Amino acid sequence: MSIQIVTDSTVQLTESELADLPITIVPLIVRLGTQEFLNDGVQITNAEFLSHLVNDEELPKTSQPSIGQFLEVFDRLGENGDEVLCLNLTHFLSGTVNAARQAADMTDTKVTVVDTLSIDRGLAFQVITAAKLAKNGAPLENIINAIDLHRTHTEIYVYLNTLENLIKGGRISKAAGGIANLLNIKVVAEVVDGELRVAAKGRGKRFIKKQLDELIDHIIEVAPPKVGLTHVDNLTQTSEIANRIKAALPNTLVTIHEAGPVISTYTSVGALAVEFYTD
Incomplete structure (x- = not known):
């Protein structure tokens, strides 16, 4: 049994970090007028979005991932008995962590959800450390202690x-x-x-x-x-x-x-x- 690391798309990770580490990203949602996109770097790129941000009269809107998005990921990662550690951006800026907690209550997979009280590269520091420790087989308690230390520093x-x-x-x-x-x-x-x-x-x-x-x-x-x-x-x-x-x-x-x-x-x-x- 392994520990799989899940986070959301406000995390800032390099391509090599994503390639080397067991990290799954659940995207937030961006709305431009009546159009809706996953914030996954595919449905709309940073450059495309920036053009809208500069030129559109209406400010884009964002929303947290749905409970269903988290539930699908938790179910899939737990199919072979793995457990999940889900690290999300601060609740002060989004309801994402609450959606993850509700999905954790609905899945058969063992899921631990953590409010990192961070965002962007600050969130990444915790996610990277968690993923490296999980990859090396560290127990959940050790991983949580390590990310707690990052958070306070x-x-x-x-x-x-x-x-x-x-x-x-x-x-x-x-x-x-x-x-x-x-x-x-x-x-x-x-x-x-x-x-x-x-x-x-x-x-x-x-x-x-x-x-x-x-x-x-x-x-x-x-x-x-x-x-x-x-x-x-x-x-x-x-x-x-x-x-x-x-x-x-x-x-x-x-x-x-x-x-x-x-x-x-x-x-x-x-x-x-x-x-x-x-x-």
Whole structure:
């Protein structure tokens, strides 16, 4: 009997990680007007979605996977007696983990569902560790202890040109976001205990540059084993940051990712997330 790792499509994994590790991804759903797509990178690509995000008048909508989607995956993975560990994005940003829990109650497969209180590459850190341990035959208790350690040692910062989409999508309050938009203030948000909170705000590009410089100094000081950079049509700035970190920390794995449709919907064009964990 093996432990199969399941997660959702807000996770940010490289092609090699997906090829090498026992990970199954259940896609969220993206809606563009009356059209509905699975957020699986196939039905709609990041580039196609970005065009809609920029040009469509109506903000795209997203929704969690259905209970049926999770149930089909749990049933299939458990056919030969395997059990499932399902790691999902924070409940503060989606009801995905609750759909997974309801499906876990309906399947005959033994399923453990975990709210990672994370998202994107931060979610990936937990998923990768879980999959590596599962592949090597580690017991469930050891895997959960390892991802718990990652969760408490992961930092996620998001640099935003606007809060408009987060407010429209209900991911941050109008009271918190309205002032920032009114004053054209740039925002640094941080994921704290699974919740996206405004950590700092200021005017103009100089503010963002100063905040990024301070964070890069912090990263160099703590020397994390992995740093993930996720952007929405902001490759030039992201690459510059990656090169600075690589030059200072040659033993740190730095990966660059394009944000998928779900994350792009709420962070909007130009956004940049910096995610890392310390041992």
